[in-house]
Amino acid sequence: MSIMWLIIFFLLPLLGCGFVAWHVWVMLPFANIYKGVILAAMALSFLCMFFNFIVGLDRLPTWLARVFYEVGYSSIFILLYLVMAFLLVDLLRWVGWYPIDWFYSSAKGSLLIFLAIVGIFSYANLHYYNKVRISMELKSDKAMKQPLKIVMLSDLHLGYHNTRADLAKWVELVNAEHADAVLIGGDIVDFSVQPLLKADMASEFRKLNAPVYACLGNHDYYAGEPNTEKFYKEAGIKLLRDSSVLLHDDVMVIGRDDRTNKRRKSIARLMDGVDKSKYLLLMDHQPYHLEEAERNGVDFQFSGHTHYGQVWPISWIEDWMYENAYGPLTKGKTRYYVSSGIGIWGGKFRIGTRSEYVVLTIR
Incomplete structure (x- = not known):
């Protein structure tokens, strides 16, 4: 059981991070330094989850602990949907249904993915509050x-x-x-x-x-x-x-x-x-x-x-x-x-x- 949870919570997310990072790097229409800043911010958000586990939140002021919690544990769900989004893009690209110029250094492709993720998780958050x-x-x-x-x-x-x-x-x-x-x-x-x-x-x-x-x-x-x-x-x-x-x-x-x-x-x-x-x-x-x-x-x-x-x-x-x-x-x-x-x-x-x-x- 411990091996299964190790795979689910550590190995698969790390593989997902690599998969998403490559696609983000390829698709963003920015200079490399700005791409690096964006990927670093994404990586830090994901690492907050490990910080929460290893260091613990009780040592932090409540407001800061809440930030670390929300950012860290939200990132795992956003990562999942980024993986699915880029898998769909790859599939559509391979069958010729996704414009190739929307894949490499593309403002349109980047904006499409960004708006899709923001839209999905804005809905998901509102839906959570509906009891x-x-x-x-x-x-x-x-x-x-x-x-x-x-x-x-x-x-x-x-x-x-x-x-x-x-x-x-x-x-x-x-x-x-x-x-x-x-x-x-x-x-x-x-x-x-x-x-x-x-x-x-x-x-x-x-x-x-x-x-x-x-x-x-x-x-x-x-x-x-x-x-x-x-x-x-x-x-x-x-x-x-x-x-x-x-x-x-x-x-x-x-x-x-x-x-x-x-x-x-x-x-x-x-x-x-x-x-x-x-x-x-x-x-x-x-x-x-x-x-x-x-x-x-x-x-x-x-x-x-x-x-x-x-x-x-x-x-x-x-x-x-x-x-x-x-x-x-x-x-x-x-x-x-x-x-x-x-x-x-x-x-x-x-x-x-x-x-x-x-x-x-x-x-």
């Missing part, structure tokens, strides 16, 4: 005194890019539902709790007008699980780590620890002692081995983690990686929903995917 309300209604064959309304979120990734101002808007959306409970399926924190503490985001969570329950995600572990757990407590969030809670005497919510913890309980062990006459709702951040929930009598499983790739065509790769990378699924009597998340890590871009929150009614 889609997903309505779900599930009918239970188990006795319930009354319908239960639950708002479900995942992958908030609060930190240097998703700020308290963003969180405040999400809290307003949730409160407008007047739900009986709020469930958060992992990754409240992005990479560090420090920006959450500095901005006092805990007080924003306390404005939610319903009890909040959450399970851990992999990013919550990246931020340091003890730090995350302490923040949850301050924010008034009940953390379910391989534990459960009964809602309104009818729905048992079971929060599974993230698979980052190799010693977490199996679903079979989690079900020991659970009253199966209740409606069983499982939160498991990463949607692996979905058959385990079906095998152990879970009525509904909520997961996140995938973001559905954030931008196309990564969503296609995730469709290949996961049994269900996004949306609803039914296996036997068990229903599932894998959310693309209300937040995001890295650049605030959505292309071919959406930011969402789920309003679930169980009857």
